[in-house]
Amino acid sequence: MKGPILFLGIGGSGMSSLAHMALDLNIPVLGYDQKNSETTAFLVERGASLQNDISKIPLDGIEMVVYSSAINDKHKQVFDEIKGKNIPLKHRSEFMHLLVSNQQSISVAGSHGKTSTTTMVSQILSEVGMDPTIMIGGDTSLLEKRGGKIGKGTFAVYESDESDGTFLKHKASIRLLTNIDNDHLDYYKTRERLEDAFFEYMAFDSDGIAVLYAHDPGIRDVLLHKTKNISFSPNFHLYLCMEEPDTKSDWFLKLKSKLADQLIPVVYRIKDDTLEFNFAEFGFLSLNLPYPGIHYLTNGLVAVIGAYVSGVSPKLSTEILSRYIGVKRRQEVLGNWKGITVMDDYGHHPTEIAMVIRSLQNKLKSKGRLVVLFQPHRYTRTQLLLEDLAKSLAIAEILFLLPIYSAGESPIPGISHESFIPFLKKENTQFLDGVIEKDLVSIKSKLETGDMLLCLGAGNVRDWGLQLLKN
Known part of the structure; x- marks a missing residue:
């Protein structure tokens, strides 16, 4: 070109x-x-x-x-x-495939965590001197605001976006999958079609390698129901990151009988803020990350195994991830205002919302309260996931709700941030107007020293946090 x-x-x-x-x-x-x-x-x-x-x-x-x-x-x-x-x-x-056609590709997919996991794999390969080509759908210091770079090494690492089904055009020989959840149903229409797409992504009939977080219910469902009548390539290898009870389940035993030595379980357990896993000749290893949350640890394990099949020792990978650099808008601390930590997070799906709220509440414990400022993302997503979103938001002690961020969509009659009213407790929820200075008066009246204000959503909700810091 x-x-x-x-x-x-x-x-x-x-x-x-x-x-x-x-x-x-x-x-x-x-x-x-x-x-x-x-x-x-x-x-x-x-x-x-x-x-x-x-x-x-x-x-x-x-x-x-x-x-x-x-x-x-x-x-x-x-x-x-x-x-x-x-x-x-x-x-x-298609253009992405053209750019990496001369390299061995590692793709990372999943309803949640693919940006973080792609960053983890990229950081590992970069720090050991493999100079990979990288494409990440987020801002990380690894790429200095660029999102993508061409490397001179053997591997290309990239994030595969399932939102429009085009991730199936990627031709990676190593495929990582973090989870499968109800998202982008405006495109897929049904859960079954969503699962079919991820099943095709796993490419069991190829000569490649798949690394799956198999403790995820969505991935387990696909493995249970869609692998019954397929033929696996004799050169295909499947790494399953799983907890001990998973290895005794019917779906795993049936899959193991089909794949024999082609299936490699990676058994882990989580104790406090540490993930411990037993892997091949490396024995027991421990993984710690600078970010709170079980989801970070399990994504980290998938990244470690992805790096292993690319030639990096798991022991070295866990050491590198102990200083994981993170991604902008994923538990990003924006600053401190009068003893209150202001944080921004991109979470906008019910599962992501629940995970980030719980992980930060556990981090704070008795030190302070978590005050959540949430901005719903897209009218279609709000309509499809309204009750699930409300259940996740109900975990918050104090909740402020902004108007829906349209992301270019036309409004849907009857769908607004006030659609949440029947599902949330009145005493700890306040609905805002979307005018930053006016909203901040209400927010500041609830904040106390030691609290954390979490600006949550995929739109421009961080602007409220940034304006608070300017004040």
Whole structure:
């Protein structure tokens, strides 16, 4: 590829990562996005050209057009013009495969935790000098705001996004899976179709390797119900991270009888803030992370095994993860205001919300209270998951609810943040207007020294925390 390459929707996390990778290869980059942002400004700083009006994009001389699923029917005229000029049109997942076609790929998928797990694997391989190509759907200091980079090593590590089904276009020989949960049902429509997609992702008929967190109920269901009548490749290997009772279950014993030595269980237990596991000739190893929460530990175990099948000793990997660098917007401390810690977290699905609230409550214990400021994400997700979201939010001692962050969606009649009213206790829940300065008056009236304010959601909820710190 010589370029220039046009990226439609270049400001998105996945698209901007790919654009940075193209710039690493000295390929000229032209981008379109409706809005300017820190992300697009950094791309321009690195040499990309940016256009906010899609009708003014010069198509002459463009070698390839890369688009994301955010580019939809509203842009049909531009797509027709591109096709009329016979310019190759690639979805971002296809372009990702082009970039890493000469490397051995490690993909990381899952309803939750894939960004953190991808970062963990990338940090391990980077610190041992393997210089991997990396693509992460989040901001981490490992990549210095870039989201993606081209490495000179043998491996490419990337996050596989299941939201639109295109993660099935990735052709990784090593596949990691953290969990399966009810998310993106606006796309999949049914749980069964969602499970079918993840089952296909596992690629049991390939000659590759899959590393699964098999204690997850969603993954267990797929292993139980969808592996009965399939033929495994004789060169396929399956690593299952699981607790001791899992090894005595019917689904595991049946799977073990089919795969024999191709199935490798990695048995772990969690004690306090430590995950202990027994693995092959390495014996018992311990994993500790700088972040609280069982989900971080289990994601870390998947990352350690993913690094192991890539050639890194588990003992070395656990040592590296003891100083895990983390990802922006995942339990990110924004600052301290009058003795109150202000934290931001991207969690927006019921499972993620419950995990982060519980882990931080356990961390605080008697030191202070956890005050949650939650911003629902998308009207469709709120409508589909309303009761489950409410159950997770009900764990909070003190809860503030912001209006729904639309993420470009049109409002749905009858769906708003006030739809939660029937499901939450009135005495510890307050519904806000979405006007930052006005909302902060209400929030500050509830805060006490030693508390933690958790800004929770995938939208711009962190802006409330940042404004509080400015005050």
